[in-house]
Amino acid sequence: MASSCLVVAELSVVRGDRTIVDHASLSLEVGTIATIQGASGSGKSTFLRAIARLIAVDGGRISFEGHDALAMEVTEYRRRVAYVPQLPRMFEGTVADNVRAGPRFQGVSLSDGAVAELLERVGLAAEMARRPASELSGGEKLRVGLARALANDPRVLLLDESTSALDPESAARVIDRVVSLTRTGTAAICVTHIDEHARRFGGARYHMTSGVLAEGA
Numbered sequence: 001m002a003s004s005c006l007v008v009a010e011l012s013v014v015r016g017d018r019t020i021v022d023h024a025s026l027s028l029e030v031g032t033i034a035t036i037q038g039a040s041g042s043g044k045s046t047f048l049r050a051i052a053r054l055i056a057v058d059g060g061r062i063s064f065e066g067h068d069a070l071a072m073e074v075t076e077y078r079r080r081v082a083y084v085p086q087l088p089r090m091f092e093g094t095v096a097d098n099v100r101a102g103p104r105f106q107g108v109s110l111s112d113g114a115v116a117e118l119l120e121r122v123g124l125a126a127e128m129a130r131r132p133a134s135e136l137s138g139g140e141k142l143r144v145g146l147a148r149a150l151a152n153d154p155r156v157l158l159l160d161e162s163t164s165a166l167d168p169e170s171a172a173r174v175i176d177r178v179v180s181l182t183r184t185g186t187a188a189i190c191v192t193h194i195d196e197h198a199r200r201f202g203g204a205r206y207h208m209t210s211g212v213l214a215e216g217a
């Protein structure tokens with residue numbers, strides 16, 4: 001039976017006299033994908049960042065696995081509900097250092113094998129582990145950012161235009177990887193302004209217009 005892992009209810013973000021996200025609601029089942037499309041400036045990123053608790057909300061509720069997400073310890077929440085920006089900033093050091101960062105923060109040291117497996121899950125060769133992260137291409141940084149998020153074993157990935165800057169082939173590969181991750185129980189909310197990407201992600205489709213979220217392509 002399907003069960004919700006993330007329920008966003010009537011979420012609002014107001015800045016100054018402007019309502020950027022206006023009572024937006026969305027429900028995400030375990031291991032499923034929802035995509036959000038909408039024009040530039042419609043509030044998609046702000047909504048995703050609010051769900052990730054990277055910015056403050058001005059109204060509404062978020063429930064994660066039945067708990068009040070806004071009351072959870074924020075670092076723990078962000079590990080479970082992981083936001084991946086379009087161009088993740090690499091930490092200093094190698095790709096492996098980046099992938100290990102989250103677990104290390106928890107006092108856990110990932111083995112070389114575990115790092116290789118995480119890289120494999122995002123479609124990167126194990127040899128990438130030794131490369132300085134600063135030297136990577138945009139698409140490679142994106143995938144390392146994904147692997148870095150996956151190292152924390154998140155239940156929900158929040159992908160903010162993750163595929164928009166990639167060439168069509170790389171974008172398709174990343175989308176297919178995300179789809180295959182959902183088969184292992186990770187859910188994802190994917191913001192994209194590219195219709196073809198939304199179709200390839202599959203799942204429920206939402207559209208944002210001036211901060212108002214509606215279901216449907």
Ligand SMILES: Nc1ncnc2c1ncn2[C@@H]1O[C@H](COP(=O)(O)OP(=O)(O)OP(=O)(O)O)[C@@H](O)[C@H]1O
Binds near residue numbers: 040044045047193
């Ligand atoms: N802290 C803030 N203060 C004031 N306005 C803000 C703030 N954050 C975002 N905005 C405004 O809210 C609107 C929505 O921004 P947002 O980045 O969420 O849109 P978007 O749909 O993700 O756009 P894009 O597709 O171009 O990234 C924009 O007009 C932006 O300038």
